[in-house]
Amino acid sequence: MAMAEQRNDKPGRAPNTERRRGWLSRIAPGVRGLTKKDTPENLWVKDPDSGEMLYRPDLEAALWVTPSGNHMRIGTKLRLDYTFDDGRYERIATPVVVDDPLKFPDTIPYPDRLASARKATGEQDSMAIGYGEILGQPAIVVVQDFTFMGGSLGVAAGETFVKAAQEAVKRGCPFVIFTASGGARMQEGTLSLMQMARTTLALNEVKAAGLPYVVVLTDPTTGGVSASYAMLGDVHLAEPNATIGFSGRRVIEQTIRETLPPTFQKSEFLVERGMVDQVVERKDLPEKLSSILKTLMMGRERLPPAA
Incomplete structure (x- = not known):
């Protein structure tokens, strides 16, 4: 039983509320950390001309015309x-x-x-x-x-x-x-x-x-x-x-x-x-x-x- 308790005390083994909160909440209390589920996979679109990554909602608002005019x-x-x-x-x-x-x-x-x-x-x-x-x-x-x-x-x-x-x-x-x-x-x-x-x-x-x-x-x-x-x-x-x-x-x-x-x-x-x-x-x-x-x-x- 004692040995089991020792193993659980090792870093990364025991439940750690601080680790689960994520790095964003640790440096900015009150801000919920983003997970992969929260972020759409197609949120950014690559400009075919410049290679710049464009924010999809902005691109949609521009009728899919990039800042470079593409x-x-x-x-x-x-x-x-x-x-x-x-x-x-x-x-x-x-x-x-x-x-x-x-x-x-x-x-x-x-x-x-x-x-x-x-x-x-x-x-x-x-x-x-x-x-x-x-x-x-x-x-x-x-x-x-x-x-x-x-x-x-x-x-x-x-x-x-x-x-x-x-x-x-x-x-x-x-x-x-x-x-x-x-x-x-x-x-x-x-x-x-x-x-x-x-x-x-x-x-x-x-x-x-x-x-x-x-x-x-x-x-x-x-x-x-x-x-x-x-x-x-x-x-x-x-x-x-x-x-x-x-x-x-x-x-x-x-x-x-x-x-x-x-x-x-x-x-x-x-x-x-x-x-x-x-x-x-x-x-x-x-x-x-x-x-x-x-x-x-x-x-x-x-x-x-x-x-």
């Missing part, structure tokens, strides 16, 4: 929330398509990749549709989510785009898209390439109805997307420093055997060459879009929303 990539929900008045909008259901039409062989089965992307983003595919008002101007808005398999264009995204175009015609309102993509989805082969033509034909219906189609290019917009609907807008806006192009920078440099300027394929570079009309900061996009849409819709009778 417009960080955001998902579907945030984009729709930032675009529509007071974050109020109607989500329009996207068409249901076959997940793996070609039974594509891969290191990870294509259905498993889709399941993983759906779980991570909460979306069915890389495109989603919302209907609401942008500073009072009704509009159909499509958002491409780069976190969903690189925003790649496949059959599901193509069907979603076509449906959005049809909804714009039915509701008699403008069509706006926020593009973010690495190009066509290789797991769907030729079927994904066909979406370039299908989306172009759908846009013909929008333009035949005399409705505006406005494109907002975000980082990155590349590949088959930039070779189709991303460059067919009546007006092209872009977020600052977004990468916009068809082929990758290294591929072009190896082909022409020249070193490209650092600003090549950036928003500002494309404005100088007439491919983009204006670079607009994220916080100013709703006001700019509303102004453009109201101007382009001037003189048109406003149709009541579809049931």
